[in-house]
Amino acid sequence: MSLTLDEIQNFKGKYPKQIWSLFFSEMWERFCFYGMRGMLVFFMISQLNFHEKEANLQYGATQAFVYAFTFIGGLFADKILGFRKSLFWGGILMIVGSLILATDPHKFFFLGIAFTVVGTGFFKPNISSMVGQLYKPNDSRADAGFSLFYAGINLGALLGGYLCIAIGKGELFANYIPEELRWHLAFGFAAIVMVISLINFVFTQRSLGTIGLQPGHPDSEIKSAPIPKWQEYGVYVLSLIFVPIIMIMVAKTEYTDYFMWIVGPLTLIYLFYEMTKVTPSERKKLWAALVFILFSILFWGIYEQSGGSLSIFAAKNLNKDLLGLDPNGVNNSGGAFFIIFLAPLIGLLWIWMSKRKIEPNTIIKFGLGFIFLGLGYYVLFATRFFANLQGITSLNFFTIALLVITLGELCLSPIGLSIMTKLSTKNLQGMMMGMWFLASAYGQYVAGIIGAGLATAKDGSTNYDALISYTDGYKQLGLYAVIAGIVLILISPFVKKLMQEVR
Incomplete structure (x- = not known):
């Protein structure tokens, strides 16, 4: 290896140089993921003629399996493939899924989605784990x-x-x-950018030293026996077998219900089993990680209305008073726009506060995330006061809500990725990162149920009635988020003890 792990981790300045390459690989993969995510509900309603309630449940099921499979992807990476091979295999599956959707999104919708779900499961948790390994504990x-x-x-x-x-x-x-090709090209964009992502990662590997190598590799930090090739190929075959299973379970949302009721308890049992093999100090840290994981389910259940009910709200109840932009496009990308500018600033704010020993601990940051999320949903509720009699309200004011919600996300999500790597033992990092995304799966699942519950306007009701129904629901979600934030802040001393030296 050209670089040792110590050489990578002993970098000067604020950021290791490798983070920029991983940044670009992840950027293009997220283009693929969020591009599809933003299209799902609108496509199902406008092109596949799904009812709003049904589309929300389908959206929740699809997103739940995307994140649930990250747990499996993280587990296979830890035990067999390593982060690098897992990431590359996931990218290939995502490209296949995008090409299937580009070929005929109406006919092969669920097949293409299934490939994307399995591919994301292998890609997503492992690139985050590699970022964590760029830093010393x-x-x-x-x-x-x-x-x-x-x-x-x-x-x-x-x-x-x-x-x-x-x-x-x-x-x-x-x-x-041409109109008949628009959806084909929209889905096809995802395949193109995933190819770019994988090409970038091929060159990135040269500067990663031992990070992400397959278990048993001669240069791996943790010495172990080489992984038999039949196990590696078995993972590839098994992941392809998962595709038709995921396809059926996403298409039939009642199967998703069974899956979610089973996989969560089984995952916790497995975690408790692994916890018996660690030291008491490490076990306390894993308990702290579990607190973060459980609260994140509620956070994502509320936050992820953006891909479900808010997608319908944007299509039906928002005007174009923000520079003539498409409301659905703003709903899908507005939060991301704010994060691009705010994330580096908030990251530097944490460093500034840390140097002055006034940085809030991670659990308080989580609590603040919930409070901002709740305030954002109160702003969504307030959009009703700008509506006309046709139930059309201001995209400008809606965008302010996205800004406030984004502040909440920045207090929780990037910190959550970081804290999972800090609280995990060396041999459980992939699994714990997978559990973090599995919590997101449950959040997405809950989001679909919440979104379906918000679609209460009866057939024949006016667009204004739908506006009132949705904004009433957003007010309730805002209240739940604020209460959760206060609870987190109150229990922060107890969780801080479990975290020990980890901040």
Whole structure:
């Protein structure tokens, strides 16, 4: 290896140089993911003729499996593939899924989605784990690094979130793209950017030293026997077998219910089993990680209305008073736009506060994240006061809500990625990162149920009635988020003891 792990981790300045390469690989992968995410509900309602309630449940099921599979991807990476091979295999599956959707999104919708779900499961948790390994344990610069990395995620989300839905709807390039090809090209964009992401990662590997190598590799930090080739190939075959299973379970949302009721308890049992094999000090840290994981389920259940009910709200109840932009495009990419500018600043703020010994601990940051999330949903509720009699309200005011919600996300999500790496033992990092995303899966699942519950306007009711129904629901979600934030701040001393020296 050209670089040792110590040489990588003993970098000068605020950021290790490798983070920029990982930043770009993740950026293009997130273009693919958020581009599809932004299209799902609108495409199902406008092209596949799903009812709003049904579309929300389908959205929740799809997103739940995306994040649930990150746990499996993280586990296989820890035990068999290593982070690098897992990431590359996931990228290939995502490219295949995007190409299937580009070929015929109406006919092969669930097949393409299934490939994307499995691929994301292998890609997503492992690139985050590699970012964590760029830092030594308890390096105060790690939170800033993850905030920068999170900006890369959201640059991809901004581009993919706006461009894909706007092209599919005909809001962009309508004069150049025939109507019958718009959705094909919108889905096809995702395949193109994933190819770019993988090419970038091929060159990135040269500067990663031992980070992400397969278990048993001669240069790996943790020495172990080489992994038999049949086990590696078995993972590839098994992941392909998962595709038709995921396809059926996403298409039939009742199967998702069974899966979510089973996989969560089984995962906790497995974690408790692994906890019996660690030291008491490490076990306390894993308990602290579990507190963060459980609260994050509620956070994402409320936050992820952006891909579900807010997508319907944007299509039906928002005007174009923000520079003539498409409301769905703004809904899909507005948060990402704010993160790009705010994430590096907040990361530097944490460093500034840390040097002066006034930085809030991670659990208080989580609490603040919930409070900002709740305030953002109160702003969404307030959009009703700007509505006309047709139930159309201001996109400008809606965008302010996205800004406030984004502040909440920045207090929680990048810090969550960082804290999982800090609280995990060396041999459980991939699994714990997977559990963090599994919590997101439950959040997405809850988001679909919440979104379906918000679609209470009866057939034949007016657009104004739908506006009132949705904003009433957003007010309730805001209250729940604020209460959760206060609870987190109150229990912060107890959780801080479990975390020990970890901040």
